[in-house]
Amino acid sequence: FCNFKCSFCKVAYRNVDNNYLKIDSFDKIQKILTELLKRGNGFKFTGGEPTLDPYLYESLEFLKEKRAQIYLDTNGSNYKVVQSLITNSMIDVLGISLKGITKIEAMEKSGVSGELCWDNVFNTVKIANDLGVKQIIVTYVCFSDFNINKMFEISDLFSEYDNICLKFNNYSKPM
Numbered sequence: 001f002c003n004f005k006c007s008f009c010k011v012a013y014r015n016v017d018n019n020y021l022k023i024d025s026f027d028k029i030q031k032i033l034t035e036l037l038k039r040g041n042g043f044k045f046t047g048g049e050p051t052l053d054p055y056l057y058e059s060l061e062f063l064k065e066k067r068a069q070i071y072l073d074t075n076g077s078n079y080k081v082v083q084s085l086i087t088n089s090m091i092d093v094l095g096i097s098l099k100g101i102t103k104i105e106a107m108e109k110s111g112v113s114g115e116l117c118w119d120n121v122f123n124t125v126k127i128a129n130d131l132g133v134k135q136i137i138v139t140y141v142c143f144s145d146f147n148i149n150k151m152f153e154i155s156d157l158f159s160e161y162d163n164i165c166l167k168f169n170n171y172s173k174p175m
Helices: 026-037 056-065 079-087 103-110 114-130 148-157
Strands: 042-045 069-074 093-098 135-142 164-170
Touching: 026 056, 042 056, 056 069, 056 079, 069 079, 079 114, 093 114, 103 114, 114 135, 135 148, 148 164
Parallel strands: 042 069, 069 093, 093 135, 135 164
Antiparallel strands: none
16 A cells, blocks of 8 residues: 555555455464565565555564564655664665655655655655664656756755665656
């Protein structure tokens, strides 16, 4: 599930049923995670929006007890959840999606208010930086109107941080 309504994303179909994996208890998740741990110890939690998952904290806590490496990939809207996870050493790598170069563009692309898709994203980055997350990956979806000047504008938004890795995803048609 996701709290954004990005026109380029196809996650919306998952919102209909509220739980597309049909997992209704942490016991079921724990069994799945135990099996997955036999195959590797790196886990990426993504979405939709993983901070909306009612079992996220329990899942990460279980995995960290097993010394797993956690990559959380969020839209940045729930910075207080992310702050709690970082404070409790649940995240090794944080990915955040930037929906626009400006607050207006972010609102247009995400389909939500500026607080969720702009202010909270920058709060999440600042919190992650201040709390010592070593790797923060900021992803921007590029459309056919993307150019080198936009790349520099995005880079300038995060110039005060040393631990930001910018990632640009291509998308073929403009919004």
